[in-house]
Amino acid sequence: MIQANFTSVLSFHFPPVQYKTTRARKNICNLNIHPCKTLIIRFSFFSTELKMDPDALAKAFVEHYYRTFDTNRAGLANLYQEGSMLTFEGSKVQGAQAIVEKLVALPFQQCQHVISTVDCQPSGPASGVLVFVSGSLQLAGEQHALKFSQMFHLMPIPQGSYYVFNDIFRLNYA
Template sequence: MGLEGEMEAMEQQVEAVAKAFVDHYYYLFDNSRANLVSLYNDSNSMLSFEGQKIQGANNILLKLNSLPFEQSKHNISTIDCQHSGPANGILVFVSGNLQLPGEEHPLRFSQMFHLIPTPEGSFYVQNDIFRLNYG
């Protein structure tokens, strides 16, 4: 396999990991939010939520559990991803709709994740940026 073939294979792997991560993340968010803590690093992970910065897995979980709704349904419109840096990380950019109970209209949102590989062969969320899209 030539360099072009290797790059194409790596791109397919990055896309497969990104899609699997996105499916898993929003399934947990919508069905078992407390389990999201396992996707973040205890001390290094950083969440920017509507401009508020939170660091560490437990603090991130506290923020997500403090949101003023218990149930939600994420409908993903797009997933864009790129290989990131020498550590073989993955950047994942998601856009979609967030449907909350009792709300007639869904909220548009965008979210970016920077996934970093673990020695065990999985990934954790190093950076997570979430914004609602108004207008």
Template sequence: MDPNAVAKAFVEHYYSTFDTNRAALANLYQDGSMLTFEGEQFQGAQNIAGKLLSLSFPQCQHFISTVDCQPSGPAGGMLVFVSGGLKLPGEEHLLRFSQVFAAIGMSVHLDVCVLQYKPR
């Protein structure tokens, strides 16, 4: 199967779930999974889900600009880079973000997310 098609399907599923049922994202992570979100690290599906559920914006909508993928390892892994915008309630402008996943199929092993705030 085409890694780019798998990455695109993964990204669509991940952000659709994030926007509509964030708690269900725990199913995409394993006990050994790691999330780095804005410099803070969280390990394990429950800790990662806890962090994502505790974000200051309970509702949002993602708009994806780019998805780049490279195959990684013999087990069908992939490295996926995503950039886009995050629409928050009451905000006029999108908050830009970048996120990198190391995944095998629909299972996330590593996840790094950075929000790109405007300089003050």
């Protein structure tokens, strides 16, 4: 069986978004046979002129993150790595496994996030993106939603995806 797997340095763990790829050069960088004998062709973009749109990245990430949180919280593990940090209401944990264990063990199961604002900025020379979110969290059986603010620092990895390096969450008590 022959399988063509098209990826780029701008692919995502979370859903792909639009980029400004003007004058970016597209190259086949890998052509090899996978151990299970499927043919894998990987595409990458190589150009310093290629510009990512942080706003589109932030929007796609936020939609994916909170949808996953509300429907399959354990699935958030894919978004973190071993160096990732979470500070949840002042409690710090590090590493994808510990972070997801913390999130899964929160004292509520069913919930729904409603996002009010999403701000983002590039974070500097490491090509990361800072995402700052405000919104409300409706817990099942509770009359009033809880206001919250949360920030993420998304960092690129060589394979072309982004992951959450920093995650800080706070409820906004009235």
